[in-house]
Amino acid sequence: MTPAPRALGRPLARRFYARDSLTVARAVIGRLLVRDAPEGRVAGRIVEAEAYRGARDPASHAYRGRTPRNATMFGEPGHAYVYFTYGMHHCLNLVTAHAGTPSAVLVRALEPVAGIELMRARRGVEAIEVLARGPGNVARALGLTLEHDGLDLARGPLWLSDLVPRRAGHRVARGPRIGIRVAAERPWRFFLEGHPCVTAPRRILARPG
DNA sequence: GTATCGATTAGC
């Protein structure tokens, strides 16, 4: 007898993440990201993500080798790499590829699907479009901090659903990554074109020199 | 040891 279907699906297996981060970044667009916490469950569709490619990528935290901060990226795929930046924000990445190849996908924006009131409480704003728009706001809406670095995405309580990705009538587009000063020309950002929850790039950061 | 800079955000 088959188990009853779960409303939000089941966690994707580790093999989903065991591919190049470019492939995974494209594949996660439209997928459901679920976070189960004592306060409740929140979920959102990934509408924007970026690939970071370790030793080949000057913009990656792992470009200069392993440090205490980026250690999770050097481990098994299918884990959460959460880091702290600008003295106040956390960002969520999905570790991809394989152990020793520090690749990851930065989750840049979600379309809220469940637990919207909890997201509003965590964020202190009401509008659906801005609840999880921007990587710092994604982590905030999901209630993620450094203590969640290393969570196993294949087991929960933070996981990607195996349900068929829904693109909500939008096309998947790609373009340059946002907020970096090096390797900014590489088109490793994927997003649902025209989706209201996708970030609007403000400006190109000036390169040093 | 000191100086600088973020895979950002909100506000003016």
Place this chain on the structure above:
DNA sequence: CTAATCGATACA
């Protein structure tokens, strides 16, 4: 446009 705010990094 800038302040916020601190860990990681660069350099003396």
